[in-house]
Amino acid sequence: MSAWLADSSGKLPRVAIVGGGPGGLFTAWHLEQRTAVPLSLTIFEATARLGGKVCTASFASADIQYEAGAAELYDYSPVDVDPLRELVQQLGLPTVAIGGSAVFVAGRSIANLDDLGDVGGASARREFANFDIRSRSAMTPADFYESGSDHAGDAVAAGRFEPALDGIGCGKARRYVDVMIHSDLATEAGETSCGYGLQNYLMNDPAYMQLYRIPGGNEQLMQAVAGRLAADVRLNAAVTAVGTGPNGALQLQFRSGERHLVEDFDTVILALPMDALKRVRFTDTALADAMRQHVEHHDHPAHYLRVSVLLDRPVPVLPGDDAYVMLDAFGGTCLYVESACDPCATNGVLGWLIGGTAAVEMASLTDDALVATVLDSLPPPLAICRDRVMEARVHRWTNAVSALPGGWSRLPVDRRHRPSRAHSRFFVVGDYLYDSTLNGVLDSAEHVAGWVVAEHASGPGTMLMDRDRATMEALQ
Ligand SMILES: Cc1cc2nc3c(=O)[nH]c(=O)nc-3n(C[C@H](O)[C@H](O)[C@H](O)COP(=O)(O)OP(=O)(O)OC[C@H]3O[C@@H](n4cnc5c(N)ncnc54)[C@H](O)[C@@H]3O)c2cc1C
Known part of the structure; x- marks a missing residue:
């Protein structure tokens, strides 16, 4: 300067x-x-x-990128000033909004309360709705926004997250929430606080934050x-x-x-x-x-494991053009369809973000064994991708992030x-x-x-x- x-x-x-x-x-x-x-x-x-x-890597067999580390940026501007969003703008970088509503449990897609009712009945629907109301009233968007500051209120108080989840009195509704948040937490509910757990649940609501990425990496x-x-x-x-x-x-x-x-x-x-x-x-x-x-x-410490695969053709379009789905495999895993936002893509790119205990246990597998294991977890609409894999890459991020x-x-x-x-x-x-x-x-x-x-x-x-x-x- x-x-x-x-x-x-x-x-x-x-x-x-x-x-x-x-x-x-x-x-x-x-x-x-x-x-x-x-x-x-x-x-x-x-x-x-x-x-x-923050590491955008390339496959060897084609000049196509994938995210080996951070895949999402979080936009708090609907709530208040967002310094990261402002920095991205100041630097003149393009952005694209990303989202994903489907949570796959036992092969069934649950994208809303009605789907949950169909899969788990009235009690799953009621228990989930009550958990959602409790979570929102415990932490408003403004509380969430302030949670790292000296002005943070009781919403970030200590106490483990697990009892809050145990309060969901229906196994199917509980499983749905577990799967939704596990890969964002990168740990198990007993290892983190109620405040941090709630943040990772509430981040799925656009009133709290919105997700975006930078096209090209x-x-x-x-x-x-x-x-x-x-x-x-x-x-x-x-x-x-x-x-x-x-x-x-x-x-x-x-x-x-x-x-x-x-x-x-x-x-x-x-x-x-x-x-x-x-x-x-x-x-x-x-x-x-x-x-x-x-x-x-x-x-x-909390843990991640990333497996990315390059496909010889685009990934089938998911409902709502979703850029990711949540899977019940490996304790709850985010599967990114990284090529989803590119209508001109000639190839597909899928990325599994495995978190917590599963990431540690699976880190000892060979790359080939890992790739075979994650391909077995593809949900029905994407199962066809299994036969289209050109190349796969693995990144192990054991102890790389914080659980608390x-x-x-x-x-x-x-x-x-x-x-x-x-x-x-x-x-x-x-x-x-x-x-x-x-x-x-x-x-x-x-x-x-x-x-x-x-x-x-x-x-x-x-x-x-x-x-x-x-x-x-x-x-x-
Ligand atoms: C798989 C994965 C997915 C993630 N997804 C997201 C996401 O979607 N959204 C999000 O916001 N965040 C995400 N994160 C978290 C995000 O990546 C971190 O918040 C961010 O990278 C932290 O930045 P940092 O500089 O503190 O640490 P790092 O990114 O780890 O950078 C530290 C740097 O220090 C260097 N270094 C280490 N030791 C030394 C030394 N002794 N001397 C000199 N240099 C050293 C390292 O080589 C490295 O370059 C993810 C993390 C992982 C692992």
């Missing part, structure tokens, strides 16, 4: 962002957009590519952000340790090829998911202690992002602090970037003292 100039001493404040996924790139974006003072920004990324789990969002950054991006640079150097600066140890290097920074922001964060060593005792507590609070973002009790937003009071210029950014989504990691990035910018603008000390006071008050 051209406005970044050296200060009078000739040295720019040095900011390191560790992680070149959405969290790191969004943080860099907001820092560069918002700062009025000169900063020197470096992004460390362990692999050869930016984008993290969601990774274009990450490329568009990265392409506009002035930051020094270091690829294949895995940070291994963080500590305090002899001069009091924050010190990063990192691997770059065969070399082990050390570099000092004024501010360090770790934009890493929990599995990567746990591999970083903290050489300063106070920082190590604070990070141990941070990890203990937020470490609730924010932990059992949410900490104040400032404290979530600055785990050690003794290290006022050390921050973390992550979706695991909000809701395991791109919207959440953008909120997190925006919060930290705003804090860092304000601190550098006001000079060392002042901003931090105000923040410390606010955090202490919130904790009392």
